Amino acid sequence: MAVLTALRPIGKGLAFAVVGFLIGAGAATLLTTITDRPATQPVITLGYLFALIGWVLGVGLWDNWAREWFGLPVKNTEAFGWPRYFRFTTDHKTIGVQYLVTFVVLFLLAGLLSVLMRLELMAPGQTIMGAKDFNTTMSLHGIIMIAVAVATFLGGFANFTIPLLIGAEDVAFPRINALSYWIVPPVAVLLILTPFFGGFDTGWTAYPPLAVVNATGGLLFVLAFLTFGVSSILGGLNFLATIIMLRAPGMTWGRLPIFVWSIFAAALISLTATQFVAYGLLMIILDRVVGTAFFDAARGGKPLLYEHIFWFYSHPAVYIMILPGFGVALEVLTHFSRKPLFAYKYVVGAILAIVALSFIVWAHHLYTSGMPSYLHLPFMITTEIISIPTGVIFLAGLGTIWLGRLWLTTPMLFALAFLFNFVIGGVTGIFLADVPTDINLQDNYFVVAHFHYTIMGGEIFALMAGIYYWFPKITGRMHSEALGKVHFWWMFIAYQVTFIPMFWAGIQGMNRRVADYTPELGGINLFISVASFLLAASFLVMVYNLVRAWVRGPKASDNPWRARTLEWQTSSPPPLENFTRPPVVVGHPYDYGVPGSVHSAAAPAGGAGDKETH
């Protein structure tokens, strides 16, 4: 019974969603009877829209928020213990855990999809599935991983840690925060349903005309992507406002931990750029549902237009993913080198420069798209200029560990591996920014290897660093460092062995997003597949370690890493109000080795050699 009570909001959300769907679907059916257009897609689109509204209202928006718009008293449905994770709750820590658990599960699911892909690609010809299923599997792997890459940081870690890092009680808009989480489950449901609606075969990029003419699964995917975009926009808005408005007394911009800066930058991009892809996706929906012709060349549309709109978002979006990766990696490198972050001010400048540059590089995805060739040069220049601020990140990372006292914990190992992987991802990016080489490499496995080195080798390794770093704080339990290191070495080696050969496969003429390839590429693909299975298996160690620790691991101390930033100056896990006494910031967070320095006054400081604090 307790379970049923706990899940009541979910049940209410589902019931409201069904009602919403019926209303939307009914309206769409009525509308389509007065035109001669087929009803399926309008019914799905309007039905989904109203179901989405019904879902968020039912799951808690109505009781906790919307009632007050009509002068009714708000019902507080907050809960304690595990049921709070199934509620429309406004505590940023709970929402952070909701995001993290959801997206780690999605990460494992999308990882499983990649295993299916690699099974199919183990040998030339058909092995386990046909081209149709391969396309759907590949496309789902892509979009779920993109969502994971965006939301584990901007939704998960940002939520849990940003208010703590800046000494605030919560985010600026707690109810918007809850809303941005609760519109994520419909995204997952839509994506999981796509195979039952003919799948979708566009990849996550959804280029029209294919995205307009493919099976209904394609519509579900575009609706999911658009919904996820709304969630990202709300998240971006919230963290900008939180960081600007809610910093503790004394937490000046010059004292912000670098992870906070990176989230500030990512939020800025998320708020502004995501709106462009939303318009692009809306145009696809309109083309499909009401028969507009934005992208139908025969009726005056321009397929190329979409590519510009899409990448005007999606290139900045890779910085939504990687900037927080930089942030966590530098954060971890600093604390575990027990040295100040090297060139802190320049890192902040570099992060902001990357934000600005990220908006003017998008057309490097379009060198071979048929856009005018006079645009090649300016976009090559802007893209290659990004190497300069990225170089500053490396200067900071290497400068920080230099002469440090390196404590090689699991998070530290992942942060160090981030530097190794990202330099490979970075230099191979030059090959794709350079016009002559990109004409050949565009859309082949070189690109696949490159973005896996930046996003997986970079961001996901940083994510792993973040998971092991903040796990004791989030759960109040200590994971096994021994198992963590087993996971690290297993994942690190299997990762290199999987993705390095992909560069070679690309150079040898293997193009991406294919279910089949020429027989000469059989050997290298078999090798990659076997390596990728080992890589996938490494995550079992992580799951075992973390689940076991969360259930019955030893209690974590408040500050097991002896880090100086504010989140470690409160209990593990932190109380509802975060700090029993509101902190006052009096010094820099990274002044390791500076005699007598303190970061925060109200909370006990973990300064130099100060071992009594935990």
Added chain:
Amino acid sequence: MNRHTFIVAILWVVLTILGEALVAISDLSPLAAAKEAAIVDGAFRVLMVLAVPVVAFVIATLAYSIIRFRIRGEPSQDGPPIRSHGRLIAVWFAVTSGLTVLMVIYPGIIGMNELADLSHEEPDMVVKVEGMRFAWRFTYPEQNVSTFKELVLPVDKHVRFDVTSRDVLHSFWVPAFRMKIDAVPGMVTTVHATPDKTGTFGDDTQLRLQCTELCGLGHSIMTVPVRVVEQSEFEAWVAQQTQTARR
């Protein structure tokens, strides 16, 4: 220069030399069968040469720091509070900026210009290419020939491909030519190639036209053999095609 810096510098130089040697002796490129391919491969090589010292620097510093500065167990003391070091930041900025400018100019702009010079020459021949799910149609307007089966080209002739699509996006890529352009509905895009070696798909699968823009179900099998032949053989093929068409 202190001892740490000195050792890392040595390590960096050694790694760089090893890396450059590897780049020099290994030939990653598969069959190249067009003048354009030589330019693209040349640019690739230059970028490899530039990439080696950068990667070597990061690996040398990282590896040395991990080995030399690690503390077994929990560190009892903090490291030195170094936030900056002399002119290091300025030097770093200057070096990375210099490298960027270099990369933009060479192989970037120079490679682009070499390719542009080739494509600005008057083509010896035009082939119209139409992509459709899931086939390619080649039309030789001057020869009045049209085929789906294979792309036949005379050697040492500068060919301009006028590419378009009947339905969704496709992309025209011949790995042996290293040249690629999307086939876009409602647009004619162009790409140039000057095949400089005779050969067939049977000899080397790099001689194939491969669709490289995801176009749906048959995307991975949307390939057509490419055959580069002597001029006389090309003419014979045209004559044979014309005859077949007449019959």
